[in-house]
Amino acid sequence: MITLENVSKTYGSGSGAVHALRDVDLHIPEGRIHGVIGLSGAGKSTLIRCVNLLERPTTGSVTVNHQAMTQLSSSALNRARHRIGMIFQHFNLLTTRTVFANVALPLELMGYRRAAIRHRVAPLLKLVGLDDKAEQFPAQLSGGQKQRVAIARALASEPAVLLCDEATSALDPQTTGSILELLREINRDLGITILLITHEMEVVKSICHRVSLISDGQLVEDAEVGHFFTAPATRLGREFLNDFLELEPPRELVSRLEDSPGDNTHPVVRLTFSGDAVATPLISQLARECGVDVSILQAKVEAIQQRTLGLMIAELMGTSEQTGQAMHYLESHELQVEVLGHVQRDD
Secondary structure, eight states, X not given: OEEEEEEEEEESXXXXXXXXXXXXEEEEOTTOEEEEEOOXXXXXXXXHHHHTTSSOOSEEEEEETTEEGGGOOHHHHHHHXXXXXXXXXXXXXXXXXXXXXXXXXXXXXXXXXXXXHHHHXXXXXXXXXXXXXXXXXXXXXOHHHHHHHHHHHHHTTOOSEEEEESTTTTSXXXXXXXXXXXXXXXXXXXXXXXXXXXXXXXXXXXHOSEEEEEEXXXXXXXXXXXXXXXXXXXXXXXHHHHHHHTOOOOHHHHTTOBSSOOTTEEEEEEEEEEGGGGGSOHHXXXXXXXXXXXXXXXXXXXXXXXXXXXXXXXXXXXXXXXXXXXXXXXXXXXXXXXXXXXXXXXX
């Protein structure tokens, strides 16, 4: 449905050139919700704007709904864009037009007659829960209602693809949840493929089937959401996950951590459990079989769509031989084990 091949985007030239995207390859199958996440300035907005050619790639090709967008004439590109809806962070509604008129605008520009516009707009307002707000103006609406108008407007031309550019960033958590549920319903009931960019891991966790992580204009990780949350493959992915889960060692312990093990130290580890390991009493088994004491400093369990994710920060206390056996034991049970550092033993 959406395919980017070797897409690069450079602004400027020479020593002042800014490489916003670098050789991006991305494929999103029909009917999926795909998230792109990254830090500010990573290239997320440039990427999504290259899909409908609001930004034309410097190099590479873009295919959407079986059309090679980068090869279309201006008139053909305009027609192709009718099948690509887009919603933005700040709604972009026309303040002098009613809710109904805002949703009708794309149809007016496409030359629809009034009767056809009414026939199309009324069901859309019902879909987004605003059929009683048709004659109100944007100033009379809440932020969530404004975004619902923007979603209805994006759906007016019956798109096959919906692009969401930080669509929930300006909303409070409760309103964000309702907008995400609406997007899920649109994907499920209308079969519309959704590409969304966000810096919010909660958005990815809630509705995305797959997620790509972008950094410095490059896609550095691409995975099913459940796998990304349980076993991120890159350091940046782990940092995003740790920030989202807010699982960090106590500040007092951080000040004592040493990078390298010594003769009188023991390791502090971050453990990630998934699948059957969450329900298995591995820590008590570890203590018995390896003869170590385990001090649990932080722990939590998260539901990630159909998967359960457990996280823990713990000190493994024992001799060097015992803690070495404990590390091997944990890794042999397919846990993700990250050594955060080493602390001096009290004895």
